Amino acid sequence: MRTSNFASPQELNLAFAERIARLLNEGIATRGKASLVVSGGRTPQGMFAQLSQQDLDWSKVVVSLADERWVDSSDESSNEKMVREHLLQNKAQAATFIGLKNPAQRAQDGVDDCVAAIAQMPLPIDVLILGMGEDGHTASLFPCSAQISQGLDLNYPKPYLAVQPTTAPHWRMSLSLAALLNSRHVFLHLTGEGKKAVLDKALAGTDEFEMPIRAVLNRADVELVWAP
Numbered sequence: 001m002r003t004s005n006f007a008s009p010q011e012l013n014l015a016f017a018e019r020i021a022r023l024l025n026e027g028i029a030t031r032g033k034a035s036l037v038v039s040g041g042r043t044p045q046g047m048f049a050q051l052s053q054q055d056l057d058w059s060k061v062v063v064s065l066a067d068e069r070w071v072d073s074s075d076e077s078s079n080e081k082m083v084r085e086h087l088l089q090n091k092a093q094a095a096t097f098i099g100l101k102n103p104a105q106r107a108q109d110g111v112d113d114c115v116a117a118i119a120q121m122p123l124p125i126d127v128l129i130l131g132m133g134e135d136g137h138t139a140s141l142f143p144c145s146a147q148i149s150q151g152l153d154l155n156y157p158k159p160y161l162a163v164q165p166t167t168a169p170h171w172r173m174s175l176s177l178a179a180l181l182n183s184r185h186v187f188l189h190l191t192g193e194g195k196k197a198v199l200d201k202a203l204a205g206t207d208e209f210e211m212p213i214r215a216v217l218n219r220a221d222v223e224l225v226w227a228p
């Protein structure tokens, strides 16, 4: 795993945003369009603010989510809400956003509409930004969920699956492991000593069901982007 360490989250946020912009520009120059799939949570918000100001043809960028909480997009827990507030601002307002939350009451019933929506995405994903929870989950591939076997099954037939974590609220919609791996550039964005310790534990072990981030680290050329 390659590593880019920064002295502070602020320094990371600008440098990482510039790096992502360069990669998206490469995708646009090469294929006419580029795709960016991001994670929710708190970690990426400062970087999103920097990325939203980057100078690129955002009208040729399709942005989507690695996972979503199955709540209305006005809910404080919504990743779509967070992405709209922090990333789809400034110059990045011109991007096309593909959200995962649809009118289905249950995440399980919303899978096929998500599958239809991803058809608009340039694949492989040009830039995938993953986070990681203290339990080693990434996207919404939670070790505690009954769906983790499906999520880590490289032959799972759909790119999305509905997941019910037991250690976090809400049903989730998540990209499957296979769908996450269909990416040209995979970044793991972490801040703080606590997350670094969790990553060290993940790197020291092998059980992918115990820490699903291992399944990505074992199969993708992941670049860690970290600041204390």
Ligand SMILES: O=C(O)[C@H](O)[C@@H](O)[C@H](O)[C@H](O)COP(=O)(O)O
Pocket: 039, 040, 041, 042, 043, 044, 066, 067, 068, 069, 079, 130, 131, 132, 133, 137, 138, 139, 140
């Ligand atoms: O929906 C989510 O919460 C994210 O997609 C999830 O995978 C996140 O990346 C980790 O839980 C880390 O979250 P923090 O950045 O808030 O620690």
